[in-house]
Amino acid sequence: MNVLTERSEDALSGIKMTGQKRLVLVSGRAHPQLAIDIAAELGSDIVPTDARTFANGELYARFDESVRGCDAFVIQSHTAPINEWLMEQLIMVDALKRASAKRITVVAPFYPYARQDKKGRGREPISARLVADLFKVAGADRIMSIDLHAAQIQGFFDGPVDHLFAMPVLLEYFREQLDPATLTMVSPDIGRVRVADIWSDKLGAPLAIIHKRRDPLVPNEVSVHEIVGDVDGRVCLLVDDLIDTGRTIVKAAEALRKNGAISVVVAATHAVFSDPAVELLQSDAIDQVVVTDTLPIPESKRWDRLTILPIAPVLARAIREVFEDGSVTSMFDGAA
């Protein structure tokens, strides 16, 4: 039994006690199952919360138990309607601060507005930075997130950011499914090359890169220009941080097939699945899509070739490390 398990056995039940520290889990309404799964991993409970939406759309949240002096983790999944769930998390942080929580960690597995992380053109906002500022002003001491769209978003928040990775979870799945001898890792655009390269090292498979273009004036439209690398006769594993409308992945898969790929499998951390993603992803060009449940995926957005891997163990372990002043970095040391 390792030290972490020993400590956690007596420490984690209900509102938890370790010496003077109390761990409190609270959850927004966007993806309650994820919070339940995290709590189950920790052997903990979620603090009952009265969360409501008033007739005019304003939100309200009040915790039914004292949170004074606690180490609070506010779990929210930023799915649509994203602005509502962001606001709910902000007011929960505010309520915790005003109720004298000692430390407040925003758990945002899919960081909201992460794709707006720089000014691509004049007169644009940097919305990811604004979100970080909002969390700070609300009273957050730290942020925990998974596979940030751009790692530099960590620098937007004035405080610690625990940047977690879904790669170990996804890799474990694919190691059992795919043969490195026939496999080629594929980055669906230039921005993902570094991540795909790490996958390629871990799986011992060569790398191919897709040159994707977006029209800055037409949101969500994607065109593939060329493929760098050999995909002819290969099983291609396309890896991306998120699938939104599905256009990036489907265009990439079609291009790979056109260039001789015998099979295309897709791995992504965040299943945003805005319309028409579910329809597009069922394309014959794609054999399988594997995602995690950082975002809720309703039954209506599931199909037979979709596999959903649970992310709660990663989040629970990270929460435990933060609470016990352990090491989040160590979670990923050699893990993949």
Ligand code: R5P
């Ligand atoms: C792009 O930089 C991202 O990594 C994703 O490839 C992109 O945001 C996915 O969007 P969509 O599914 O709408 O093409």
